[in-house]
Amino acid sequence: MNINDITDEELCMLEQLTYLNENVTEIAGIQDDFFRINNNNITHNISKILESFTTEALDKLRLHTEPIDGFEISGLEWANIIEYLKDTKNRISQLVLTDSERCIRYAA
Numbered sequence: 890m891n892i893n894d895i896t897d898e899e900l901c902m903l904e905q906l907t908y909l910n911e912n913v914t915e916i917a918g919i920q921d922d923f924f925r926i927n928n929n930n931i932t933h934n935i936s937k938i939l940e941s942f943t944t945e946a947l948d949k950l951r952l953h954t955e956p957i958d959g960f961e962i963s964g965l966e967w968a969n970i971i972e973y974l975k976d977t978k979n980r981i982s983q984l985v986l987t988d989s990e991r992c993i994r995y996a997a
Contacts, residue, residue: 899981905962905970906935912958913967917946935974936982942971 895903914923922941942950950971953964962970976982 895981902970902973903935903981903984906974908960908962909967910958913950913964914941916953916957916964917942917950917967919943919946932985932987934983934985936977938986939971939975942975947972 911920911923914920919941947968950964950968956963957967973979974982
């Protein structure tokens with residue numbers, strides 16, 4: 890995939906990863922995985938990075954209908970975003986994290 894071919898919708902969904910924080914993982918019941926999700930993922934694709942969000946974790950998020958941590962995104966919305974990003978039929982799930990020092994960069 891050429892990075893220039895990413896649709897506006899895909900880019901918006903990808904951007905949401907920058908807001909993923911420990912409050913989201915705590916509600917999902919996977920707070921112990923927060924460090925793993927946000928670190929040491931160079932060369933992993935999005936689907937792999939988000940694999941801690943199992944069906945059970947996503948179900949817990951869906952039950953949280955209020956905004957999380959002052960953001961406008963509820964647990965239900967987070968579950969939908971994460972599910973979209975993890976879907977291996979979705980080409981964006983295969984983007985690979987190549988750099989996160991100065992900014993997050995993904996490559997096909």
